[in-house]
Amino acid sequence: MSEEKAVLSIGGKKIEFPILRGTEGDVAIDISKLYEEHRMTTYDPSLANTAVCKSTITYIDGEKGILRYRGIPIEQFVTEKPNFIEAAYLLLSGHLPTREEGESFRQRLTNNELLHENMRHNFRNVPTAAPPMAQLSASLSNLACFHREFLVLDDDDAFMEVSAALISKIRTIAAFIYRRSRGLPYIYPNPNLRYCANFLHMMFSIPYAHYEVSPEVEDALNLIFILHADHEQNCSAATVRTVGSSRANLFASCAAGICALWGSLHGGANVEVMQMLDGIHQGGISPEDCIKMAKDKNDKFRLFGFGHRIYKNYDPRAKILRDACDRVLASIKDTTNDPLLNIARRLEELALSDSYFIDRKLYPNVDFYSGLLLRAMNIPTNMFTVMFAIGRLPGWIAQWKEQHDLVGGRIIRPRQVYMGETETNFTPIEER
Ligand code: SDX
Numbered sequence: 001m002s003e004e005k006a007v008l009s010i011g012g013k014k015i016e017f018p019i020l021r022g023t024e025g026d027v028a029i030d031i032s033k034l035y036e037e038h039r040m041t042t043y044d045p046s047l048a049n050t051a052v053c054k055s056t057i058t059y060i061d062g063e064k065g066i067l068r069y070r071g072i073p074i075e076q077f078v079t080e081k082p083n084f085i086e087a088a089y090l091l092l093s094g095h096l097p098t099r100e101e102g103e104s105f106r107q108r109l110t111n112n113e114l115l116h117e118n119m120r121h122n123f124r125n126v127p128t129a130a131p132p133m134a135q136l137s138a139s140l141s142n143l144a145c146f147h148r149e150f151l152v153l154d155d156d157d158a159f160m161e162v163s164a165a166l167i168s169k170i171r172t173i174a175a176f177i178y179r180r181s182r183g184l185p186y187i188y189p190n191p192n193l194r195y196c197a198n199f200l201h202m203m204f205s206i207p208y209a210h211y212e213v214s215p216e217v218e219d220a221l222n223l224i225f226i227l228h229a230d231h232e233q234n235c236s237a238a239t240v241r242t243v244g245s246s247r248a249n250l251f252a253s254c255a256a257g258i259c260a261l262w263g264s265l266h267g268g269a270n271v272e273v274m275q276m277l278d279g280i281h282q283g284g285i286s287p288e289d290c291i292k293m294a295k296d297k298n299d300k301f302r303l304f305g306f307g308h309r310i311y312k313n314y315d316p317r318a319k320i321l322r323d324a325c326d327r328v329l330a331s332i333k334d335t336t337n338d339p340l341l342n343i344a345r346r347l348e349e350l351a352l353s354d355s356y357f358i359d360r361k362l363y364p365n366v367d368f369y370s371g372l373l374l375r376a377m378n379i380p381t382n383m384f385t386v387m388f389a390i391g392r393l394p395g396w397i398a399q400w401k402e403q404h405d406l407v408g409g410r411i412i413r414p415r416q417v418y419m420g421e422t423e424t425n426f427t428p429i430e431e432r
Contacts, residue, residue, distance in 0.1 A: 010040075020051075024059055041415045048309060051233075052412070053241065057091060057398050058232040062310035067317065069230060070094055074316050077226045084225040085109070085167075085195050088394035091230050092163050092401070106194075108164035113189035113198065115172050116146035123180045132177045132386045133262040139173045140166070141255035151249045153404070162250055163397050170393055171195070174386050175202035181382075196221040199390075204378065216331040217377050223324060224370060227317040228388050230395025232310075236260040236267065237392075237399045244400040245412040257396045258389050264304070267388040269367040270374070272304035274381045277340040277371075280347075287346045295356045305368030306351060312361035321369035322348075332376045341372055 005016040006029040015038055020028040028051045034040055044050045059068045067074040070090050077087055089097040089105050097105060122142060126135060143166070144151060150162040168189075176186050179202075187202045197213040200221065205211030231237065239260040244253040261267035279285055285293070294303035308315055325341055348364055351357040374384050403409060 043417055055402055057402060058230045060232055060310050062312050065311060065313035065316050078320055082219055082222040082226055084222045087226045087229050088167060091394045091398040105164060108161060109168040110191045112165035112168040113172060115169060119146060123176050128181050132383055133258060135177045136173060136386055136389060137255045137258040140251055140258060144249055144251040159401060167393055170390050171199045172202060174390060175199060178203055178383055216328060220328045220373055224373060225391035227320060227366060228391030237396055240396040240400050241403040242412045244403045250400055253400050254396050261389055262385060267385045269304045270371045270384040270388060271381055273367050274371040276304055277343050280343050281339050287343060287350055290347060291350045291354060303351060306364055307362040308365045311363060314363045315365040317366040318364040318368050325369050325372050328373055329376050344372060
């Protein structure tokens, strides 16, 4: 059968392009030779219509609300004991770990959980009110100063080691940022604790006082990190791939990803959602007013936690988190009448029955309910996006590696349509 082609007719010319078909039937027109052969480009400012890579990591069907990590539906990770590190290993290596592989990776995490002692001073020199995401990005980039052995990755073993180092240390860095902001002493990681329990220990234990991690909180944190672990070519993952395409090291690329995630339209939305719910609860605005403002084109307010570039159906992660809110909040604290959860429910009810949201296919996304769970774990609102980053880190690393391993991989360098001045002359100062 002859190869299927797309034909573009322009200026009396017919140009043919190969067609790419994904394993789930997604279709792409391969224009990778368009400029080289025809000195033309396509114009797609937010890349909403442009595939920038072939990937085998995560699959999303936005119409059907499907999300799969390496082919496994996200719903199958919601078990009795959700295991973030197992999901992270799957994203990094392409397969679920055997017992031995899992044990070996856990050992790598433990071996790398401490920060270089000199990194502590980075936290001391910033104001206590410094934005946690600024500190997190700076600290991740700073790791390159203390771990130059990880700047060049020669083989898979080095890759798994640096992946474990980043995934382990981001936890310690996040906890140190929190402790510093509260004027509390740093709590060092405990090598006898599992990933999430160790993080909670570093965040909340008090020297010499007994601290017991609640299994419900530990399970809920594993679930939250799993649900945030990867999401194909989202803004921050695309940033990590772009930075990595210049052969920048993994620390620098992930530090850039953190900066992209910080934006209120992306990972920063979980903070905006909580502030929105608090604003309604404190009496500033009602849910109905919120909906009105969100629909008002003259008002820059958006219903944060709603809408998605890809999902034109309920975000499967939001569904899981919504259900978890009932279950987990009830087990963590008495939430029979949690005002913010009730407000969130009311907002969802109003939006899902309003033609503005229905017509635009705006549904709750991952950020709409996540903050309610994080708040129940005593995570402060200004740390919510840091929590998103901890969860997303394995996905960023997997995306970086896929870009890094591309045979003949080229630097990502988009073109433009120039709309500026045609040629003109420099005007000497005397004539201006
Ligand atoms: C994440 O890409 C990913 O995968 C991201 C993520 C991940 O896991 O990495 O899923 C995580 O970032 C989730 C999204 C978190 N952001 C928010 O909750 C912020 C609120 N949502 C939006 O700003 C918006 O929906 C985006 C940014 C999420 C998507 O933006 P798009 O695809 O560019 O959509 P758009 O802005 O063009 O909106 C289309 C229409 C517009 O109205 P019209 O011009 O057609 O009249 O829908 C409106 C928008 O004004 N709209 C909203 C809205 N979201 C879109 N109106 C009110 N409230 C909203 N939340």
